[in-house]
Amino acid sequence: MEFKDKIGTFKAISSFTIRRKQEFYLIGELLEGSLNINNYINIILNSSLALSARISSIEYVETANDSKIYQLIIIENKFDEMNDILFSQNVGSENIYITLSGED
Numbered sequence: 001m002e003f004k005d006k007i008g009t010f011k012a013i014s015s016f017t018i019r020r021k022q023e024f025y026l027i028g029e030l031l032e033g034s035l036n037i038n039n040y041i042n043i044i045l046n047s048s049l050a051l052s053a054r055i056s057s058i059e060y061v062e063t064a065n066d067s068k069i070y071q072l073i074i075i076e077n078k079f080d081e082m083n084d085i086l087f088s089q090n091v092g093s094e095n096i097y098i099t100l101s102g103e104d
Contacts, residue, residue: 001044008033008098010041013070015091017083024053024086026073026096027061033098040102041073043089052102053077053086 012028026041037058042050056076060069077083 001047001050003042003050003097003099005100006033006097007039007100008035010035010071010073010096010098012091012094012096015087015089017087019083022077022083023056024075024077024083026075026091027070028073028096029068029070031095035071035073035098040099041075042097042099042102043086043091044094044097045089050097051085051089052099053082054102054104055098 009031010028011031012026015026017024035058037055039055040052041055042052044050053075055073057074059072061072062069
């Protein structure tokens, strides 16, 4: 799948949600390009379909016994359904494409 406004590639390690806060999280590392607030993540569903969501915040995470510093992408969801959809994708060990545009 091609993205005309792709600006980066993010290697997701894992994903999780905090339902009370209505937030979805992706932890991983930026492989190439850039990653900024208000960019969009694009989770590939099949060869012609992707799920996009706007990045609300980015944090940096350190874990015990690992010298790498990972990025934590935070997606705020005003609707429980969107949070459920993102969480059900079980994103982990895959590339997520970062674009300038997408659908909220």
